[in-house]
Amino acid sequence: MAKEPAENTSEFDLGDFVEGKKFANFEHDFKGIVEKIYEHSLLVLITENDPEDTATVNEYNHRAVVRMSETKILVKTDNPAPRKSDEEEEDEEEIPEDIKLEDDDAEEEDEEEE
Structure with missing residues (x-):
């Protein structure tokens, strides 16, 4: 079963231009664009780096996972992904019981077939 994506x-938002601190083989800080947001870290596409770090950037396929606490936003994106409002969260919680039961029955049938 797939996990639901965390809110x-x-x-941070997808598309923010950020500065990441040096770590591991990096000798200098780098800059890039947020591609994915995890619970406490970010996947950053590295777009600007010191020439000394070119080999490391290539080795990491121009991407790095960095801690949010060690990342600084330089430019916010103009088009952030929509976030859920409090009303939308309340609407999601009100799923009728008969729908929940139908989903559970379908999962049990799938397991029996295997």
Whole structure:
């Protein structure tokens, strides 16, 4: 079963231009664009780096996972992904029981077939 994606409650949005701190083989800080948001970290597409770090950037396929606490937003995106409002969250919680039961029955049938 696939997990539902976690809601983004951080200050970061997809497309933000950020600065990441050096780590591992990096000798200098780098800059890039947020591609994915995890619970406490970000996947950043590295777009600007020191020439000394070119080999490391290539080795990492121009991407790095960085801690949110060690990342600084330089430019916010103009088009952030929509976030759920409080009303939308309440609407999702009100799923009728008969719908829930139908979903559970379908899952049990799938398991029996295997």
